[in-house]
Amino acid sequence: MTLVVAGAAAVYTLRIADDCLVLSHRLAQWSSWAPALEDDLALTNIALDLLGQARGMYARIAELDGTGRSEDDYAFLRGERAFVNCQLVEHENGDFATTMVRQLLCSTYQLAQWQALTASTDEQVAAVATKAVKETAYHRDLATDWTLRLGDGTDESHRRMEHALAALWPFTAELFESDAVTREVAALGVGPDPGDLRPEWDAYITRVLGDATLPAPEVSWRPTGGRQGLHTEAFGYMLAEMQHVHRSFPGVTW
Amino acid sequence: MRSSGQIDQGGAEGVPTGSPAAADPVADPREADFQALIDADQRIEPRDWMPDGYRKTLIRQIAQHAHSEIIGMQPEGNWITRAPSLRRKAILMAKVQDEAGHGLYLYCAAETLGVDRAELIDLLHQGRQKYSSIFNYPTLTWADVGAIGWLVDGAAITNQIPLCRCSFGPYARAMVRVCKEESFHQRQGFESLYTLSHGSPEQHEMAQDAVNRWWWPSIEMLGPPDTDSTHSAQSTAWGIKRFSNDALRQRFVDMVAPQAVVLGLTPPDPELRWNEQRGHYDFGEPDFEELRRVVGGDGPCNRQRAAHHLKAHEDGAWVREASAAYAAKHAATTAAA
Ligand SMILES: [Fe+2]
Ligand SMILES: [Fe+2]
Numbered sequence: 001m002t003l004v005v006a007g008a009a010a011v012y013t014l015r016i017a018d019d020c021l022v023l024s025h026r027l028a029q030w031s032s033w034a035p036a037l038e039d040d041l042a043l044t045n046i047a048l049d050l051l052g053q054a055r056g057m058y059a060r061i062a063e064l065d066g067t068g069r070s071e072d073d074y075a076f077l078r079g080e081r082a083f084v085n086c087q088l089v090e091h092e093n094g095d096f097a098t099t100m101v102r103q104l105l106c107s108t109y110q111l112a113q114w115q116a117l118t119a120s121t122d123e124q125v126a127a128v129a130t131k132a133v134k135e136t137a138y139h140r141d142l143a144t145d146w147t148l149r150l151g152d153g154t155d156e157s158h159r160r161m162e163h164a165l166a167a168l169w170p171f172t173a174e175l176f177e178s179d180a181v182t183r184e185v186a187a188l189g190v191g192p193d194p195g196d197l198r199p200e201w202d203a204y205i206t207r208v209l210g211d212a213t214l215p216a217p218e219v220s221w222r223p224t225g226g227r228q229g230l231h232t233e234a235f236g237y238m239l240a241e242m243q244h245v246h247r248s249f250p251g252v253t254w
Numbered sequence: 255m256r257s258s259g260q261i262d263q264g265g266a267e268g269v270p271t272g273s274p275a276a277a278d279p280v281a282d283p284r285e286a287d288f289q290a291l292i293d294a295d296q297r298i299e300p301r302d303w304m305p306d307g308y309r310k311t312l313i314r315q316i317a318q319h320a321h322s323e324i325i326g327m328q329p330e331g332n333w334i335t336r337a338p339s340l341r342r343k344a345i346l347m348a349k350v351q352d353e354a355g356h357g358l359y360l361y362c363a364a365e366t367l368g369v370d371r372a373e374l375i376d377l378l379h380q381g382r383q384k385y386s387s388i389f390n391y392p393t394l395t396w397a398d399v400g401a402i403g404w405l406v407d408g409a410a411i412t413n414q415i416p417l418c419r420c421s422f423g424p425y426a427r428a429m430v431r432v433c434k435e436e437s438f439h440q441r442q443g444f445e446s447l448y449t450l451s452h453g454s455p456e457q458h459e460m461a462q463d464a465v466n467r468w469w470w471p472s473i474e475m476l477g478p479p480d481t482d483s484t485h486s487a488q489s490t491a492w493g494i495k496r497f498s499n500d501a502l503r504q505r506f507v508d509m510v511a512p513q514a515v516v517l518g519l520t521p522p523d524p525e526l527r528w529n530e531q532r533g534h535y536d537f538g539e540p541d542f543e544e545l546r547r548v549v550g551g552d553g554p555c556n557r558q559r560a561a562h563h564l565k566a567h568e569d570g571a572w573v574r575e576a577s578a579a580y581a582a583k584h585a586a587t588t589a590a591a
Contacts, residue, residue: 021340028343031331031350032562035570037324037358044351051344058340072339096573152583153576160572245338245396252454254339254446 008184010064011084012191013125014074015227016113017057018085021075022235023106024050025242026093035096042142046103049135056128063124072254076246080236081229088171090226090235097150097160101168104143104208109175111136112200116192125190144208151212158213165209166217173222175201181227292493297423300366308492312422313367314383315494317374320360322386323353325559329393330402338396345442346399352435359431363424379564387545388475390553397450397457397464403443404517405465405472405510411436412506413476421493444513451518458518465514466522473537474545476503482542504534511535 005014027047034040058071089106093099114136117129150157178195186193209216225231246254284303291298298304331350337343361371377383388406393399414436417429450461477483477499489495497505507526514521525538547553 025335028334028347031334031347032324032327033566033569035566035573037354037361039570039573040327040354041351041358044347044354048344048347048351051340051347055340055344075340076338096570149580150573150576153580154572156572157576157579241335245336249338249454249456252457253449254342 005061005065005067007065008181009122009188009190010061011181012185013057013061013064013122015084015086016117016191017054017061017074018083019089019106019110020050020054020057022083022085022238023089023102024048024054025238026089026091027099027103029093030099039096043099046139046142049132049139053128053132053135056131057125060122060124060128072246076243080231080239083231083235083239084227084229085231086171086174086226087223087232087235088168088175088226090232090238091168091171092234094164094167095160096146097157098164098167100143100146100150101161101164103139104147105168105172105175105205107136107140107143108201108204109172109197111140112197113192113194116197119189120191121189122191140204147208147212147214151209151214161212161214162217165214166219169217170219170221170223174224174226177224177227179227289491292421292491295419295493296421297426298421299423307488309367311489311492311494312425313364313369316360316364316367316425317369317377317383318385320357320364320374321378321383322389323357323360325385325389325563326406327353327357328559328562329389329391329555330399332393333396333399336396337399342399342446345446349403349439349442352439356428356432356435359428360425363422363428366424375567379560379567381551381560384549385559386475387548387553388471389559390548390555391467391471392555394467395460395464397447397460398468400443400447400450400461401464401468403439404447404513405443405468406475407436407439407443408510409472409475409506411440412502412509416496416502419493419496444517447519448517461517462519465517465519469521469523470540470544471548473503473507474540474542474548476500476506478542478545503540507535507537511537 005011024047027043027050030043030047031040034043054075055071058074061074062069062071088102091098091102111133114129114132118126118133120126120129147161151161152158176194176198178193182191182193182195185191186196206216223232282303282305285305288298288302288304288308291302298308327350330346330353334343334346334350337346361374364374365371374383378385388409393402411433414429414433418426418433420426420429447461447464450457452458480498480500483499486495486498511521511526511528523538525536527536529536548556551557
């Protein structure tokens with residue numbers, strides 16, 4: 001299945017929207033399963049913010065690709081190969097440590113990205129970004145707090161955090177990949193080339209992991225492909241669940 | 255939603271049967287002042303003197319109400335990952351989050367009476383405190399989310415509006431905030447169900463099926479009939495309970511019966527009709543035997559709900575321990591500095 005949107009700006013925006021939607025969905029899976037009520041509230045808060053960000057971006061994509069499709073067309077009527085989120089966001093929740101490490105890695109990236117997007121030449125994207133910066137700063141703070149607490153908490157929490165980092169770290173390489181789409185968009189001033197976000201991300205993550213007494217893992221494996229619609233096996237199950245009801249009743253209003 | 259009620263075959267406001275409502279064996283001279291405050295419709299605050307029975311009754315009722323909010327997250331949360339549009343998904347996530355918030359305020363209100371949340375959660379896990387019977391029914395289709403919003407949040411509001419005037423200040427204040435959100439939930443549920451009912455034939459059928467399954471359990475949520483509810487006199491005297499279960503049930507039916515007409519859905523009660531003389535709807539006899547069974551632990555989902563909550567709690571133990579360890583280390587560092 002080919003990408004369903006045309007034009008570099010639309011593809012680029014779709015990548016960001018899909019990152020938000022998929023991560024939101026994963027976080028929402030925590031509902032009623034979090035370690036404490038406060039954590040349930042916090043995870044749902046982040047999931048709601050991300051869903052709002054995705055919806056803001058889908059609305060813009062429908063204009064950019066000239067199809068005028070609805071947000072639900074993007075979310076519910078594309079197959080596995082048409083989603084262009086990075087693989088990190090689709091990674092299964094695992095334990096609370098895995099979810100929080102994933103959140104730290106993602107939110108740090110997304111915050112840098114939204115900050116750069118506030119200066120986008122695309123005014124609608126800039127408007128979504130302005131709101132998203134505030135929200136994402138909170139997501140990053142929350143994930144940072146948990147990283148410190150769990151990294152420097154008990155032996156068990158430390159061990160779980162190391163395990164989570166080892167599992168997720170390989171997926172971070174993909175976040176910073178540049179390609180023809182990102183180069184074109186950067187040249188137009190629509191958004192940053194992901195490679196340019198790396199120094200800020202590295203600096204923040206290194207500092208937090210250091211404070212949390214967690215060594216950054218050394219890995220040789222660098223999975224990639226999400227931006228081309230190549231996903232992990234777990235993603236198909238996620239989409240099947242997410243899209244099932246919508247697709248079972250074609251063309252109706254909800 | 256989350257009604258406080260029907261717990262232990264308890265009253266509509268969750269006052270447990272055979273509750274410690276019995277008056278203190280030796281009358282305390284302060285009791286007259288306490289009762290005078292209540293009779294003057296004043297609020298009792300946590301620092302005020304109160305009879306032991308009043309304190310125990312409230313702890314139990316507020317805790318069971320809190321547990322209901324929290325357990326209620328399960329049946330509705332069950333549909334978050336399958337919500338059929340992004341808009342509905344956002345609404346449902348926000349609703350389930352509100353319920354978590356309600357649970358939190360209520361646990362805090364209970365804590366003002368000298369217990370802590372962890373103890374109350376242990377009592378829930380041991381089955382010594384209950385939660386609303388309604389959450390022991392499964393959510394089988396998407397339409398159940400709308401039906402719960404309309405009927406279950408509707409019954410909860412019916413129960414809770416009088417609690418906004420409850421004699422215990424922290425509970426009354428929590429209820430004011432909760433009721434605002436519950437009525438929002440009820441409108442959203444109604445709107446969702448309306449959309450389904452007026453959608454495709456399959457959507458309409460799904461909505462009707464959901465109403466068929468949720469109608470009676472929602473009516474039963476208001477508690478056993480007044481004839482079986484012998485414990486409410488003390489709660490009434492204490493300003494905790496203001497209306498009988500049957501009075502609240504009538505109020506609920508009077509609210510939802512005309513709404514069903516607007517929805518274009520038929521409640522599964524052939525006896526439901528307007529009674530001009532009474533100025534109320536007549537309705538059939540709820541199956542109180544079923545309510546007793548469900549409250550007693552043999553509803554479709556009692557075991558599942560309890561196991562889910564316990565598993566989440568146990569899975570989170572290492573996280574809570576890590577937080578405590580980190581806080582202790584941090585406190586030690588700060589103190590040393
Ligand atoms: Fe509610
Ligand atoms: Fe509630």
